[in-house]
Amino acid sequence: MGEGRYIQVGVTALRDPKTGEFLPAVPLYIREEDKPMAxxxxxxxxxxxxxxxxxxxxxxxxxxxxxxxxxxxxxxxxxxxxxxxxxxxxxxxxxxxxxxxxxxxxxxxxxxxxx
Structure with missing residues (x-):
């Protein structure tokens, strides 16, 4: 994923454009220094x-x-x-x-x- 420490903030599940069915869920990460502040x-x-x-x-x-x-x-x-x-x-x-x-x-x- 690259350098630095990453934190999982959620998951996403896209839809197949042909069938409309959900594709496998994919975790969402942000770099620790990019995490939102208060x-x-x-x-x-x-x-x-x-x-x-x-x-x-x-x-x-x-x-x-x-x-x-x-x-x-x-x-x-x-x-x-x-x-x-x-x-x-x-x-x-x-x-x-x-x-x-x-x-x-x-x-x-x-x-x-x-x-």
């Missing part, structure tokens, strides 16, 4: 900013999920109301038919009783 104040500032943006994005995503769940709940309620109205209309139509039938039967009975 984070600087600027690094920490950037990390805090990114963490804050991530947190805000997560909160917005959760709020959107809650809104979507509430909209779905309201839509289901509206569907149930429409189904109930349709059922009531059918019941009322059936009752009208029954009343008409009974009125006709009553007229028939009255005719029979007169004759």
């Amino acid at each position: 984070p600087t104040a600027l690094d920490m500032h950037i990390i805090r900013e990114l963490a804050e943006k991530y947190k805000k994005a997560r909160q917005e995503m959760e709020a959107e999920k809650r809104r979507a769940r509430e909209e779905l709940k309201q839509a289901k309620k509206r569907i149930q109301i429409l189904e109930d109205m349709e059922t009531e209309e059918r019941i009322e139509a059936g009752a009208d038919m029954l009343r008409a039938f009974m009125a006709g039967e009553i007229k028939n009975l009255k005719r029979r009783n007169k004759g």
Whole structure:
């Protein structure tokens, strides 16, 4: 690998360009003198900013999920109301038919009783 001391920092597994399958894992090394130093104040500032943006994005995503769940709940309620109205209309139509039938039967009975 060359001169100097090397430290393994991870592994990588490339994909075969023809099949897309993973090739054997290969260790990743850096020279010891190239290893990263402790984070600087600027690094920490950037990390805090990114963490804050991530947190805000997560909160917005959760709020959107809650809104979507509430909209779905309201839509289901509206569907149930429409189904109930349709059922009531059918019941009322059936009752009208029954009343008409009974009125006709009553007229028939009255005719029979007169004759």
